[in-house]
Amino acid sequence: MKSRERIILHCDCNSFFASVETALNPAYKGVPMAVCGSVEDRHGIVLAKNELAKKYGIQTAETVISAKRKCPTLVIASPHYEEYVKYSRRVNEIYAEFTDMIEPFGIDESWLDVTASVKLFGDGRTIADKIRERVKKEVGITVSVGVSFNKVFAKLGSDYKKPDAVTVIDRTNYKEVAYPLPVRDLLFVGGKTAAALFSMGIRTIGDLAETDVELLKMRFGKMGETLKKYASGADDSPVSGAGDPADAKSIGNGFTFRHDLVTREECRTGIEFLSEEIGYKLRKRGLKCSGVQLTVKDEYLRSVQRQKQLTEPSDISREIAGAAYDLLLANWSAGKPVRMLTVTAIGLIKADCEVAQIGFFDDDEAKDVRRGKSKKREETVDKIRQKYGNKSIISASVIESDIGIYEKPKKDGGK
Secondary structure: OOOOOOOEEEEEEOOHHHHHHHHHOHHHOOOOEEEEOOOOOOOOEEEEEOHHHHOOOOOOOOEHHHHHHHOOOOEEEOOOHHHHHHHHHHHHHHHOOOOOOEEEOOOOEEEEEOHHHHHHHOOHHHHHHHHHHHHHHHOOOOEEEEEEOOHHHHHHHHHHOOOOOEEEEOOOOHHHHHOOOEHHHOOOOOHHHHHHHHHOOOOEHHHHHHOOHHHHHHHHOHHHHHHHHHHOOOOOOOOOOOOOHHHOOEEEEEEEEEEEEOOHHHHHHHHHHHHHHHHHHHHHHOEEEEEEEEEEEOOOOOEEEEEEEEEEEEOOHHHHHHHHHHHHHHHOOOOOOEEEEEEEEEEEEEHHHOOOOOOOOOOHHHHHHHHHHHHHHHHHHHHHHHHHOOOOOOOHHHHOOOOOOOOOOOOOOOO
């Protein structure tokens, strides 16, 4: 029996940080505005900009000074990451009314597999339009949605026309729509990969799709085969996230960083941030993990994936992060750029089924006290964040970091 064609959406919140700031402060409407980091704390770069600022050629990650030269009337807004988290959750709650197969890609983008939802809500374009209208009405920001038969082309679709638009890339038009696009537009093709492809005479996605796979493998190794697959529409990677959470075999959390992480400290901060959410989900679902898996990807999308068994099943974020960081130290070269980190809790068991292993040489009583204190501390943090927001308690390492997850508040406390 022939399997049904998948229907994948990629939903991208338009100019997300700038859109949220405008929803919070309508005075930003009708003026060129950019959300920028603090100049005093060396974060003086553009994090996001609205459509009017884009018309001046202002780019994400350029300095505030440079942006002001292009547009002297540019209005600068300070970032409020706690609000971005809230808005992201509200948007994803709308997505969840259409499917349980949702894979976040950063704070402002998600893939949705709506293949099983068409009988309830209509075809892919219809579902995309319903989501777009609901987000605009209920949240106050806009999304662009790509509709396709795989994740890569769905992502191309959401980027194809902005803001507040739906683009369908299907079997009948994918060559017409995708092939003329610059190869740099393809998912995970960074600047260095694009430059290498350009040196081979490969300038468009169509050029890449038509290039001999053996030639690509000679230049890029296994990644060359993946590039060919992505460009030709053969991506079959699933959208993560489906089914009853209680039946999950693993719980993971990944993040593609806005700039490559190059120091151990940056990687540790990223791992701790990801592990906090995993620990929270485990505790919420009454589960513990018996092992930890770490996946690290570099700027060329080459990845290393390693696993480690825990001495005892755990739902403590600090222990999960410690195991993941040990894996990083053992398997990733110091100073090698990190584009993406994924921490996954594996070997899940129900918390009330745990059988502790007794050690002959450990001071088990003291260890149990330490673990009990750690868990109680994390459960207390869970309750505070649920009541007062995710940013009510933030680890010092995240506050002091410059990896794009949170922004250190300005010293004067102003906006």
